[in-house]
Amino acid sequence: MSQKGVTPRGEDYSRWYNDLVQLADLADYAPVRGCMVIKPYGYELWENIKNALDIRFKQTGHKNAYFPLFIPMSFLQKEAEHVEGFAPELAVVTHGGGKELEEPLVVRPTSETVIGHSFSQWIQSHRDLPLLINQWANVVRWELRTRLFLRTTEFLWQEGHTAHATAEEAEAETMQMLDIYADFARNEAAIPVIKGRKSNQEKFAGAEASYTIEGMMGNVWALQAGTSHYLGQNFAKAFDIKYRDENNEQEYCYTTSWGLSTRMIGAIIMAHGDDTGLRLPPRLAPIQVVIVPIFKNEEQKGPVLEAAHRIAETLLTVNIRVHVDARDEKPGFKFNDWEMRGVPLRMEIGPRDVESGTVVLARRDRPGKEGKSTAKQDEIRAAVTRTLTEVQSGLLEQATTFRDAHLHEANSLEELKESIDTEGWALLPYDGSAEAEAKIKEETKASSRCFPLEGGDVEEGTKCAITGRPAVGKAYFARAY
């Protein structure tokens, strides 16, 4: 690209986002509308997300499996609300091997139905429960309007599917996975998400209840970064997922599903990115430390590069993801380049450092001089480890401060409007109705994000600020992706 940097956020947030995705080398547009090519740097980021989640799933007893991409059309139709919800965005295969298929195949938009089919065969007895399965897969939803990572026609995700003997157990699983997502977002991605329950309008098609983690992006819009659904017996009944209890009675299972997608990359970009580029949380960054050697002639080059590689080796011994940038470019160019790519920590090493046994560290979470410090080469492991931890918490802290400054309470449509206008999320007593939500959307373009699990309770007798009917709780309203 000919331009040197991204479009400033204040000028055009959408363009800033698009510029950044491409300039930071995360993804490209694909030949097919709405699809994307995830480039190596973006994919490494996804792999790190994947690993951090997978460990958590395994720790809580889940097993990975894989279910097919194609689903018989009739499966989708077995759950009325489910098919109604997904019908508009299905990709359907009608031909195979040169012949028209007897029954069209749907390219999975999500896998409750095929997995439900398998579950019905796998589960016979209460001894088979709970069944805790996860799959890493691609899914396709024919979206009208797409944006790299945030909403693409095909995307990568994980979808967990579990079956339980009781509603309580399934509900507990739903909440456990929501907690895992929130923990991941906070401690790995450095995004302080709000956990909450979706309104009926925003609920997953076919679920009894949907829960979400909502993150605040740099333009204050909300982004649903992960969801966990309590499906009750809806899919169990549609797919005959039954077990024999201790008394040999046949009972339907209670199921859950939960997912987190490559959209998370969009969340990370928008929660942390600035006008110089990406800012990646060290725990997920493909490259945690980049070493930029500095020299002005051949005599200096040798010792400097030698020191750079020696330090890199040292850092590798403590599993720090380090890269020596030995390209034939000016240091200034490299600084800007790695800042664009969001590398959390830059290490500069030049002739003066070689002389004095030091290096210069520059933190990505603090701009310019403020983020620079000097460290001793023989204490480099400790210095780098400590600084990476500081950058990780620095990003979380900045995101939290930003979020808290934009959370408002509102008790009327007027106050809500004001909150949204002044760029914020509004917490409003709400009856959960479609009617109130439609009214709010019309007036403010904001939608209900969730009834937060913390701070969403209302006293008996509290009325919905829009309809005047009894409120079921306080819900956050915000402009959202």
Next chain:
RNA sequence: CGGGGCGUGGCGCAGCUUGGUAGCGCGCACCGUUCGGGUCGGUGAGGUCGUGGGUUCAAAUCCCGCCGCCCCGACCA
């Protein structure tokens, strides 16, 4: 699907109004210079102008159709 914009070397664009041998910047290759915040100079490679048709002696340029992409709205992880 409605509104707007755009398709010209790898990328960003000019040229189109008024048809006449395809241009600029970045990037790329090579040489020198520079190197602690996006060096400077030189040389060079690279384009069926999205696509199909039409008008014309002649089309990137005018006319008609089609395709695609981006942005803004209604639906969605």
